Amino acid sequence: xxxxxxxxxxxxxxxxxxxxxxxxYVNKHGGTKVLIHYGGGSAVKSGLIDIVxxxxxxxxxxxxELGGVKPNPRDxxxxxxxxxxxxxxxxxxxxxxxxxxxxxxxxxxxxxxxDGDFWDFYSGKTPEKALPVGTVLTIAAAGSExxxxxxxxxxxxxxxxxxxxxxxxxxxxxxxxxLTQTLPAYQTACGATDIMAHVFERYFTNTREVEITDRLCExxxxxxIKETPRVIADPDNYDARANIMWAGMVAHNNIxxxxxxxxxxxxxxxxxxxxxxxxxxxxxxxxxxxxWMEYVHDHNVLRFCQMATRxxxxxxxxxxxxxxxxxxxxxxxxxxxxxxMPINFEELGAKEEDIPKLVEKLGIGEGTRAGFMELNAEDVxxxxxxxxxxxLQGMEE
Amino acid sequence: xxxxxxxxxxxxxxxxxxxxxxxxYVNKHGGTKVLIHYGGGSAVKSGLIDIVxxxxxxxxxxxxELGGVKPNPRDxxxxxxxxxxxxxxxxxxxxxxxxxxxxxxxxxxxxxxxDGDFWDFYSGKTPEKALPVGTVLTIAAAGSExxxxxxxxxxxxxxxxxxxxxxxxxxxxxxxxxLTQTLPAYQTACGATDIMAHVFERYFTNTREVEITDRLCExxxxxxIKETPRVIADPDNYDARANIMWAGMVAHNNIxxxxxxxxxxxxxxxxxxxxxxxxxxxxxxxxxxxxWMEYVHDHNVLRFCQMATRxxxxxxxxxxxxxxxxxxxxxxxxxxxxxxMPINFEELGAKEEDIPKLVEKLGIGEGTRAGFMELNAEDVxxxxxxxxxxxLQGMEE
Numbered sequence: 003x004x005x006x007x008x009x010x011x012x013x014x015x016x017x018x019x020x021x022x023x024x025x026x027y028v029n030k031h032g033g034t035k036v037l038i039h040y041g042g043g044s045a046v047k048s049g050l051i052d053i054v055x056x057x058x059x060x061x062x063x064x065x066x067e068l069g070g071v072k073p074n075p076r077d078x079x080x081x082x083x084x085x086x087x088x089x090x091x092x093x094x095x096x097x098x099x100x101x102x103x104x105x106x107x108x109x110x111x112x113x114x115x116x117d118g119d120f121w122d123f124y125s126g127k128t129p130e131k132a133l134p135v136g137t138v139l140t141i142a143a144a145g146s147e148x149x150x151x152x153x154x155x156x157x158x159x160x161x162x163x164x165x166x167x168x169x170x171x172x173x174x175x176x177x178x179x180x181l182t183q184t185l186p187a188y189q190t191a192c193g194a195t196d197i198m199a200h201v202f203e204r205y206f207t208n209t210r211e212v213e214i215t216d217r218l219c220e221x222x223x224x225x226x227i228k229e230t231p232r233v234i235a236d237p238d239n240y241d242a243r244a245n246i247m248w249a250g251m252v253a254h255n256n257i258x259x260x261x262x263x264x265x266x267x268x269x270x271x272x273x274x275x276x277x278x279x280x281x282x283x284x285x286x287x288x289x290x291x292x293x294w295m296e297y298v299h300d301h302n303v304l305r306f307c308q309m310a311t312r313x314x315x316x317x318x319x320x321x322x323x324x325x326x327x328x329x330x331x332x333x334x335x336x337x338x339x340x341x342x343m344p345i346n347f348e349e350l351g352a353k354e355e356d357i358p359k360l361v362e363k364l365g366i367g368e369g370t371r372a373g374f375m376e377l378n379a380e381d382v383x384x385x386x387x388x389x390x391x392x393x394l395q396g397m398e399e
Numbered sequence: 400x401x402x403x404x405x406x407x408x409x410x411x412x413x414x415x416x417x418x419x420x421x422x423x424y425v426n427k428h429g430g431t432k433v434l435i436h437y438g439g440g441s442a443v444k445s446g447l448i449d450i451v452x453x454x455x456x457x458x459x460x461x462x463x464e465l466g467g468v469k470p471n472p473r474d475x476x477x478x479x480x481x482x483x484x485x486x487x488x489x490x491x492x493x494x495x496x497x498x499x500x501x502x503x504x505x506x507x508x509x510x511x512x513x514d515g516d517f518w519d520f521y522s523g524k525t526p527e528k529a530l531p532v533g534t535v536l537t538i539a540a541a542g543s544e545x546x547x548x549x550x551x552x553x554x555x556x557x558x559x560x561x562x563x564x565x566x567x568x569x570x571x572x573x574x575x576x577x578l579t580q581t582l583p584a585y586q587t588a589c590g591a592t593d594i595m596a597h598v599f600e601r602y603f604t605n606t607r608e609v610e611i612t613d614r615l616c617e618x619x620x621x622x623x624i625k626e627t628p629r630v631i632a633d634p635d636n637y638d639a640r641a642n643i644m645w646a647g648m649v650a651h652n653n654i655x656x657x658x659x660x661x662x663x664x665x666x667x668x669x670x671x672x673x674x675x676x677x678x679x680x681x682x683x684x685x686x687x688x689x690x691w692m693e694y695v696h697d698h699n700v701l702r703f704c705q706m707a708t709r710x711x712x713x714x715x716x717x718x719x720x721x722x723x724x725x726x727x728x729x730x731x732x733x734x735x736x737x738x739x740m741p742i743n744f745e746e747l748g749a750k751e752e753d754i755p756k757l758v759e760k761l762g763i764g765e766g767t768r769a770g771f772m773e774l775n776a777e778d779v780x781x782x783x784x785x786x787x788x789x790x791l792q793g794m795e796e
Contacts, residue, residue, distance in 0.1 A: 003576075003641040005414025010407060016658065017402025179400075211638030213625055214646045217618035225611045241608030244400040248658070249611045257654065261413065261645070 003212055003261040010255045012148050013174040016248065018240075020176045021138050024054045024096070025061025028136055031173035033094025036065040037087050039107045040098045041072070045140060048184060054098055054138060066090045071099060074155045074162065074276050074283070075106040080120060083110035087133070097137040097172075101144020101196075101283075104137050108152035108170045111135050124154055124163040129170075137175040142182055142247040143193030143284060145200055145254025147175035155277055161363075162273040177251070179243035187234050191341040192284025194230040197250045198223060199287040203266050204259035206298070206305065206374040216308070218258040223313045225249045227337060234341050265373040268294045271385060274360045279352055288343035289350050292335040293389035296328075301375040303327045332394075339394055347390040354390040357383055400609055400658040407652045409545050410571040413645065415637075417573045418535050421451045421493070422458025428531055428570035430491025433462040434484050436504045437495040438469065442537060445581065451495055451535060463487045468496060471552045471559065471673050471680070472503040477517060480507035484530070494534040494569075498541020498593075498680075501534050505549035505567045508532050521551055521560040526567075534572040539579055539644040540590030540681060542597055542651025544572035552674055558760075559670040574648070576640035584631050588738040589681025591627040594647045595620060596684040600663045601656035603695075603702065603771040613705070615655040620710045622646045624734060631738050662770040665691045668782060671757045676749055685740035686747050689732040690786035693725075698772040700724045729791075736791055744787040751787040754780055 015027060028036060036058060038051065045051050046069070058065050068083050087095070087110060097107035111133040113120030123129045139147045146152065150170040155162045182190070205219045225245055232242040252258065271294065272286040299306045303323050310316040310330025314337075319326050335345055344350040361383050370376045377385070412424060425433055433455060435448065442448050443466070455462050465480050484492070484507060494504035508530040510517030520526045536544045543549065547567040552559045579587070602616045622642055629639040649655065668691065669683040696703045700720050707713035707727025711734075716723050732742055741747040758780050767773045774782075 003414075003638055003645075005417065007410065007412055009410040011410075013404065013406040013408075015404055017400075020402065211642065214619070214622045214642045214649065217622050218615065218649070221611070221614035221618040225614050228610055241400055244658070245608065245611045248400075252611065252615070252654070257649070261641070 004209055004263070006260040008256065008260045009168050010148065010171060010257070012172050012255070014148070014177060014251065015174060016177045018178060018180055020178050021050060021053050021181070022057055024136075024138060024176060025057040025059070025063055027174040027176065028058065028063055028094055028096065029061050031094070031134055031136060033063060033096075033134065033136070035090065035092050036063055036094045036096045037083065037090070037092045037110070038065050038067040038096050038098060039071065039083060039103055039110065040067070040069045041100070041103050042069070044184070045098050050138070050140065050181065051098060054096070065096075066092065071103045071106045073102050074280060075102040077121060077154055077156045080106055080109040080113060080154060084113035084120060087114045093133060095133055095135045097135060098140070100139065100141030101146045104135070104144065104146035104172070105152040105154060107135050107137070108132070108146070108165070109154050111170070112165065121156065123165040129165065129167050132169050134173045135170070137172045139175055139177045139247070140181045141185060141189065141193050142243070142250040143196045145197065145250050147172060147177065148251040148255035151254070153273070160277040162277040175251075177247050179240055179247045182243050182247065183238050183240065185237070187237065188342055189282070190233055190237070191230065191343055192282045193250070194226055194246060194341060195284040195288045195338060195343055197246070197253045198226050199268060199291050200253040201258060202291060203269060204262065204264050205309065206265050207262045208302075208374060209262035212262045215258055215260060215262055218252070220312050222249045222253045222258060227313070230341050267371055267373045267377055270364065270371065271382060274363050275350070275352055277363070278356065278360065279350070281350055281352070285344055285350055288338040289345060289347065289352070289389045289392070290385070292331055292338070292345070293385050293392055295331045295334070296388050297381065297385045298375040299327050299331065300324070306330055335392065336394060345394065346392040352390070354387070357386045357390070360386055401606055401660070403657040405653065405657045406565050407545065407568060407654070409569050409652070411545070411574060411648065412571060413574045415575060415577055417575050418447060418450050418578070419454055421535060421573060422454040422456070422460055424571040424573065425455065425460050425491055425493065425533055426458050428491070428533060430460060430493075430531065430533070432487065432489050433460055433491045433493045434480065434487070434489045434507070435462050435464040435493050435495060436468065436480060436500055436507065437464070437466045438497070438500050439466070441581070442495050447535070447537070447578065448495060451493070462493075463489065468500045468503045470499050471677060472499040474518060474551055474553045477503055477506040477510060477551060481510035481517060484511045490530060492530055492532045494532060495537070497536065497538030498543045501532070501541065501543035501569070502549040502551060504532050504534070505529070505543070505562070506551050508567070509562065518553065520562040526562065526564050529566050531570045532567070534569050536572055536574045536644070537578045538582060538586065538590050539640070539647040540593045542594065542647050544569060544574065545648040545652035548651070550670070557674040559674040574644050576637055576644045579640050579644065580635050580637065582634070584634065585739055586679070587630055587634070588627065588740055589679045590647070591623055591643060591738060592681040592685045592735060592740055594643070594650045595623050596665060596688050597650040598655060599688060600666060601659065601661050602706065603662050604659045605699075605771060606659035609659045612655055612657060612659055615649070617709050619646045619650050619655060624710070627738050664768055664770045664774055667761065667768065668779060671760050672747070672749055674760070675753065675757065676747070678747055678749070682741050682747055685735040686742060686744065686749070686786045686789070687782070689728055689735070689742070690782050690789055692728045692731070693785050694778065694782045695772040696724050696728065697721070703727055732789065733791060742791065743789040749787070751784070754783045754787070757783055
C-alpha cells in the first residue's frame with residue numbers, strides 16, 4: 003500500500019425530504035448570500051427549487067440564481083456565473099442538480115476569488131482558494147457530491163478537462179433518493195455505469211497488497227449489480243435508489259481508492275467521445291470500459307480473474323485463467339447491455355472513421371498515458387476499435 | 400434504509416514516517432499550545448514521542464505532556480489532564496497511542512471548556528464544544544482515530560461509559576502501520592477482534608434494504624480474515640498491518656453503519672467484563688460476541704446465513720438454513736481461537752459465579768436493552784452463560 007492522505011470533510015445529509023433543511027446547512031457552513039445553480043427545467047418543474055428557496059428564505063439567507071447547466075457543462079456558463087457572483091456578492095454556491103451542475107458550481111467557486119481565468123485550474127494549476135459549495139443532489143452518478151473533482155468542457159474546441167483538489171469537496175451534500183425516482187431509465191443506467199466505472203478506474207492497479215480497498219471496491223460493484231436492475235424495473239423503488247445513491251458517493255470520494263495507483267484511461271478516452279458527440283458520459287463509458295478491459299487484460303490476468311470471480315460470480319478455471327478473465331469482462335458488458343446501455347459505436351452514435359480524430363484530441367503524440375497499462379497512441383486506437391465493433395457474441399448469458 | 404447524517408471531517412495522514420509531519424498538521428488545524436497525551440513507556444522507548452516533539456518544535460508549537468494512560472482509561476487521569484490543560488493554556492490535544500489514549504484525550508478535550516464535571520457527557524449530556532484533538536495512532540483496534548466516540552471507566556465503582564458526538568472526531572489522524580509492528584501478537588489479535596466487532600455491531604440489524612452497508616461491512620470482515628493471520632505469523636508484515644489499520648478506521652467511522660439500526664449489545668456486555676476483570680477489550684469481545692450470536696441467531700436466521708456464506712465461505716444448506724447460520728458462528732469462534740483469542744470465561748480469566756454481578760452492573764432491571772434482538776436481564780445472563788462454557792467442540796475446522 004502506498005502512503006496517502008484522505009480528507010473528506012463533506013457533511014452528508016441523506017434521506018427523504020432532507021432538501022427542506024437546505025437553509026440550515028448553508029447557515030451552518032457559513033453561507034450568507036447564495037448562488038442557486040441548476041440545470042434545465044426539471045428541478046424547477048418538480049418543485050425542488052421552490053423547496054430550496056423556501057428553506058433559504060426561512061433561514062434568512064439571500065440568494066440569486068443561475069440555471070441552464072447542460073450535460074458536459076461548458077466554460078461559457080461558468081464565466082457567466084463568476085460574473086454574477088461577483089456582482090451580487092455571493093459567498094456560497096449551492097448546486098441543485100447532478101454531476102454537471104455540481105461540476106459547474108465548483109468551477110464558479112474556483113473562479114470567483116481568482117484574478118485570472120478559471121480555466122487555468124483545468125489546465126494544471128493548483129487552486130489555493132474557492133468559495134464553499136453545497137449540493138442538493140438529483141442524480142446518482144458522478145459522485146461529485148463527495149469528491150474534490152470537477153470536469154468542464156471548453157466550448158471553443160470542445161476540450162473536456164478536469165480539476166481536482168480537496169478544497170473542491172462540498173461542505174455539505176443533501177442526498178434524497180426520492181429525488182432520483184423521476185429519472186428516466188436510460189439516465190439511471192448511465193449514472194449506474196458511471197458509478198461502476200469510478201470503481202473500476204481504482205480497482206485496476208499495479209499496487210500490490212491493497213486488500214481493504216479491493217474489497218471496498220467490490221462492495222460497491224456488488225451493490226450496483228444487485229440494485230441497478232431493480233430500479234430499471236421499478237423506478238419508484240426508494241430503497242434500491244438509496245443504496246445506489248450512497249454507493250455513488252462511496253465510489254468516488256476516494257475511500258475505495260486510497261493508497262493505490264489508479265487508472266482513469268477509460269474516463270480519458272470517454273471524455274473525447276462525449277466532447278465530440280455530446281453523448282452522456284455513462285453511455286460512453288459503457289462502450290469504452292469493457293473495450294479497455296479486453297485490450298489490457300493480459301497485463302495482469304489474475305487481477306481480472308479476481309474481478310470475474312468476486313464481482314461477477316464466475317468460476318475460476320485454474321488451467322486457463324484467461325478464460326475466466328474474459329468471461330468476467332463479457333459478463334460486465336452483458337450486464338451493461340441488460341440495463342439498456344449501448345455497447346458499441348453504432349449504438350452510441352459514434353463513428354469509426356473518427357478514431358484518428360479522437361486519438362489526436364487526446365494529445366498523446368509520441369508519448370504515453372500512465373495507468374494500469376501504459377498506453378501509446380496505437381494502444382488507444384486499438385481500444386477505440388474494439389469499442390467500435392463490440393458485440394455480445396460469445397456471451398454466456 | 401433510514402435517513403442519516405454522515406460527517407467525518409478527519410484528515411487521515413497514512414503511511415510510513417508520517418509522524419514526522421505532526422507539527423505541520425497541528426499547525427494546519429489551528430493548534431498553538433499542545434498537550435501530548437500518551438500511555439505507558441512504549442511510545443517513549445520506541446522514540447515516537449521524541450519524533451513528535453521534534454516535529455512540534457520544528458513547527459514552533461509549544462507543548463506540555465501527560466503520560467500514564469492505561470487500557471480501559473480512567474476518569475482520574477482525565478481530571479488531571481483537564482487541570483493541566485487549563486493551567487498551561489492548551490488549545491489542542493495530541494493523542495499519541497491507541498484507543499485508550501485517544502479516548503482519554505477526547506474526554507480531556509470535552510472537559511477543558513466545560514464548567515461542570517466532564518463525566519456529565521458520559522452520563523448522557525450532549526456536548527456543545529470541545530478542544531480539537533489530533534492523533535498519532537499506534538494500535539489498529541478501537542477506531543477512535545476516526546470516530547466521534549470515547550469510552551472512559553470511572554475508577555469509583557468501575558463504571559465504563561461512553562460519549563458520542565461528531566465534535567469528538569479528531570481533526571487529523573496520523574496512521575503509520577510500521578508503528579504497530581512492535582505490538583505483541585496477543586495485542587494485535589485483540590485489536591483485530593475489536594475491529595471485527597465494530598463491524599458486526601453494525602451488521603446485525605433489523606433495517607431492511609441496506610445492501611451497500613452490508614457489502615461494506617463484509618469488505619472489512621473479509622479483509623480482517625485474510626490479513627490478521629498474516630500479521631500474527633509475521634509481525635513485520637507492513638502491508639498486512641496497513642490493510643488492517645485502514646480497515647480499523649473504516650470499521651468505526653460509521654461509513655459501514657449509516658442508515659441502519661445498530662446493535663452494540665456485545666460491546667455493552669463486554670464492557671462489564673473489562674471493567675470487572677480489567678481484561679483487554681478485544682479479548683472480552685472474543686468471548687462475548689460469538690456467544691451473543693448463538694443466543695440471538697434465530698431472531699433472523701437468514702441474516703446469519705448471509706454472514707456465514709458471504710464472510711466465512713460456508714455452503715448454504717437450503718433445507719436447513721439454521722445449520723448454515725450456526726456453522727458461520729462456529730467458524731467465527733474458530734477464527735478467533737486461531738489468532739490466539741480466548742473463547743470462554745476460563746481462558747479470559749472471568750468467573751461464572753460473577754454473572755449475576757455482571758448483569759446487575761448493566762443496570763437493566765425489569766427493562767430491556769434495545770438492539771437486533773431486545774434483551775432483558777435473563778437474556779443477558781443466558782449470553783454470559785454461553786460465553787462461560789463455550790468450546791470449539793463441533794467445529795468443522
